[in-house]
Amino acid sequence: MQFFIDNFPLLRDAFLTTLSLSLLAGLLALVLGTLLAALRVSPITPLRGLATFYVETFRNTPLTVVFFFLIFGLPQIDFAVGFFTGSVIAVGLYTAAFVAEAVRSGINAVPSGQAEASRALGLSFGQSLREVVLPQAFRTVVPPLGNVWIAMVKNTSIAAGFAVTELTASLQRLSNANAGELVLVLLAIVLGYMLITVPSAFAVSRLERRVAILR
Amino acid sequence: MSTPVLFDLPGPKARARIRLSTVVGAVLILAIVVFVLVRLGGNGQLEAQRWSVLFDPNSGVPQALGEALVATLKVAALGMVLATALGMLLAVGRLSDRWWVRVPVTTVIEFFRAIPLLVVIFTLYFVLPGFGVRLSAYSALTGGLVLYNMAVLAEIFRAGILSVDRGQREAAFGLGLRKSQVMTLVLLPQAVRRMLPVLVAQLVVLLKDSSLGFIIGYFELLRQARSLVEFFTPTFGNQYTFQLYVAAALIYIIVNVAISQVARYIERRTSRNAKAGRVAPVPMPDEGMTAPVPVPRR
Numbered sequence: 001m002q003f004f005i006d007n008f009p010l011l012r013d014a015f016l017t018t019l020s021l022s023l024l025a026g027l028l029a030l031v032l033g034t035l036l037a038a039l040r041v042s043p044i045t046p047l048r049g050l051a052t053f054y055v056e057t058f059r060n061t062p063l064t065v066v067f068f069f070l071i072f073g074l075p076q077i078d079f080a081v082g083f084f085t086g087s088v089i090a091v092g093l094y095t096a097a098f099v100a101e102a103v104r105s106g107i108n109a110v111p112s113g114q115a116e117a118s119r120a121l122g123l124s125f126g127q128s129l130r131e132v133v134l135p136q137a138f139r140t141v142v143p144p145l146g147n148v149w150i151a152m153v154k155n156t157s158i159a160a161g162f163a164v165t166e167l168t169a170s171l172q173r174l175s176n177a178n179a180g181e182l183v184l185v186l187l188a189i190v191l192g193y194m195l196i197t198v199p200s201a202f203a204v205s206r207l208e209r210r211v212a213i214l215r
Numbered sequence: 216m217s218t219p220v221l222f223d224l225p226g227p228k229a230r231a232r233i234r235l236s237t238v239v240g241a242v243l244i245l246a247i248v249v250f251v252l253v254r255l256g257g258n259g260q261l262e263a264q265r266w267s268v269l270f271d272p273n274s275g276v277p278q279a280l281g282e283a284l285v286a287t288l289k290v291a292a293l294g295m296v297l298a299t300a301l302g303m304l305l306a307v308g309r310l311s312d313r314w315w316v317r318v319p320v321t322t323v324i325e326f327f328r329a330i331p332l333l334v335v336i337f338t339l340y341f342v343l344p345g346f347g348v349r350l351s352a353y354s355a356l357t358g359g360l361v362l363y364n365m366a367v368l369a370e371i372f373r374a375g376i377l378s379v380d381r382g383q384r385e386a387a388f389g390l391g392l393r394k395s396q397v398m399t400l401v402l403l404p405q406a407v408r409r410m411l412p413v414l415v416a417q418l419v420v421l422l423k424d425s426s427l428g429f430i431i432g433y434f435e436l437l438r439q440a441r442s443l444v445e446f447f448t449p450t451f452g453n454q455y456t457f458q459l460y461v462a463a464a465l466i467y468i469i470v471n472v473a474i475s476q477v478a479r480y481i482e483r484r485t486s487r488n489a490k491a492g493r494v495a496p497v498p499m500p501d502e503g504m505t506a507p508v509p510v511p512r513r
Contacts, residue, residue: 043233046240060419060471062426064437065464072444073460078254154331161333161430168333175341182345186338190330197329 003184007174014170015192021087021166022153022196028092029152030145033099038129040104051100058097063158066090071162087159095152102144106137139211146204150197167192260457268455269462276443276459283439284466290353290435291422294360298421299414301361302368307398309373327366332424335359340431352433356425364421371413375406408485415478419471426467436463 004011039051058066070086070093081089110133118128138145160169167189174185255261268274308320327335336359339350350358379402387401407414429437440463444456 044236044240046237046244050240050244056472057468060423060468060475061464062423062437062467064426064429065460065467068437068441068460069464073457078258157331157333158427158430160337161427168331168337171334171337172341175337175345182342186334186342189334193330193334 003178003181004188007178007188010170010174011188011192014165014167015195017084017164018153018156018166018192019196021084021091021156021159021164024088025091025095025156026149026152028088029095029099029148032092032096034103034134036096036100037103037107038134040100041107041129043125055097055100058094059101061094063090063094063155064161066094067158067162083159083163087156087162087164091152091156091159095148095155098148098151099145102141102148103134103137105144106139106141107133109140110136136213139213142204142208142211146200146208149204150200153196153200154193255457265455265458269458276455279439279443280436280462280466283434283436284470286433286439287422287425287428287435288470290357290360290425290428290433294357294364294421294425295418297357297361298364298368299418301365303372303403305365305369306372306376307403309369310376312394324366324369327362328370332359332363333427333430335363336427336431352428352431355431356428356433356435359427360421360424363424364417367417368414371410371417372403372406375410376402378409379405411478411482411485415474419474422471422474423467436466439463 036051036054039047040055042048067087067090070081070090071083074081074086114132114136115128118132123131156166157168159166160172165173171185171189174188175182178185252261259265268276269280270277272278305320305324308316309324311317311320336355339358340352340355343350376398383401383405384397387397392400425435426437428435429441432438434442440459443459447455
């Protein structure tokens with residue numbers, strides 16, 4: 001117990017860093033991913049190609065490499081970002097590809113009668129996507145999006161390698177300073193992640209049941 | 216395309232509009248590409264001499280990147296084999312009838328799925344020495360990849376086993392096979408075939424995650440690129456930085472796309488197999504993300 005009290009400020013800061021990193025990156029990924037999914041079903045070929053290219057590239061590149069480009073590569077084209085901002089953008093861009101795939105599978109799962117009906121009512125592509133298809137698509141992809149979110153929270157640990165003192169980075173620091181209490185150090189870090197992922201998993205399953213469409 | 220119902224077969228007006236948007240879209244994308252190229256060119260990143268270093272054997276760069284690729288593949292290959300074997304074992308264990316097998320196996324799977332891979336690797340590399348176990352960067356990285364991915368793969372296999380039609384199991388028992396025979400001769404082969412796409416997606420993730428070796432100092436592709444940069448910087452400044460990172464990224468993408476293509480090929484071949492019949496794709500909650508958390512329903 002003494003260990004937790006002694007290191008509380010450090011652990012709290014690390015936890016808050018992980019949490020804010022996750023929330024900001026998650027927001028970026030959700031917005032960008034939805035946009036990409038919409039592009040992939042659009043009638044305009046170059047936009048469809050662009051979105052496909054983006055998704056395939058990011059799904060086949062390690063997140064660490066994305067980090068590299070943002071933190072060491074961007075200065076080469078005269079944009080420098082801080083370590084934290086760079087980490088948010090890296091995780092966000094990477095996760096957006098997975099969000100796009102999830103949302104697209106949701107769009108494909110909406111019965112085609114819905115889209116046909118909205119077309120028959122004279123809605124344009126944008127309108128039928130916005131008003132009819134996407135709202136239903138999001139409901140069906142709540143569980144996969146929840147999985148993407150939980151995986152993303154765990155992926156933020158890679159920021160530890162790029163000078164962001166989040167939970168995993170503090171594991172390294174604390175285990176050097178408290179060689180006698182390694183199990184406690186590990187426990188604290190794992191609890192930190194579970195503090196985010198377990199309530200998330202719970203919230204996702206609640207949300208899933210609430211918004212489920214009964215057909 | 217995927218959802219052609221979202222737009223009608225375009226009439227003359229719509230075709231003209233789509234053509235216009237196509238042009239505008241293409242111009243927009245071209246503008247972005249040109250902007251990046253101009254920015255890179257302005258910093259002299261596009262000079263042929265800067266890129267030629269990647270292919271010039273005298274500079275030692277191709278050899279170094281080749282060795283690094285081998286190091287990456289070594290970790291990934293060992294990790295893939297061990298994680299698949301252990302994952303299969305754990306999946307069977309989790310479905311066991313005996314609680315004293317099921318409960319500990321479930322605990323192990325859930326534990327490793329719940330914590331980030333990097334935490335597992337850090338624990339093996341930084342925390343274990345405190346208990347007198349010293350692991351090399353290679354074993355810590357491989358160990359981390361195996362422990363984490365075996366849990367993920369176990370869930371994939373379990374979902375596959377549960378998705379095999381119940382009649383298969385009943386028929387196998389009816390023929391007098393033992394429990395272990397039902398599992399190894401009837402259920403697992405069908406489960407693996409069904410889960411192949413998801414399985415390969417996860418193995419690609421494993422290969423990608425081997426880049427975490429960078430953080431603990433294992434000389435895989437990314438670390439090698441970084442150390443080449445550090446080697447060149449004193450003499451040439453930042454001249455080759457960008458090129459080396461691009462090279463590393465491209466190698467990853469090529470290898471991963473190749474693996475996915477092989478998987479697609481195998482999938483096509485096995486689905487032609489008349490005995491297997493055309494099986495409906497098994498819905499998996501997600502695929503490819505570093506930590507899929509499949510929720511198969513019984």
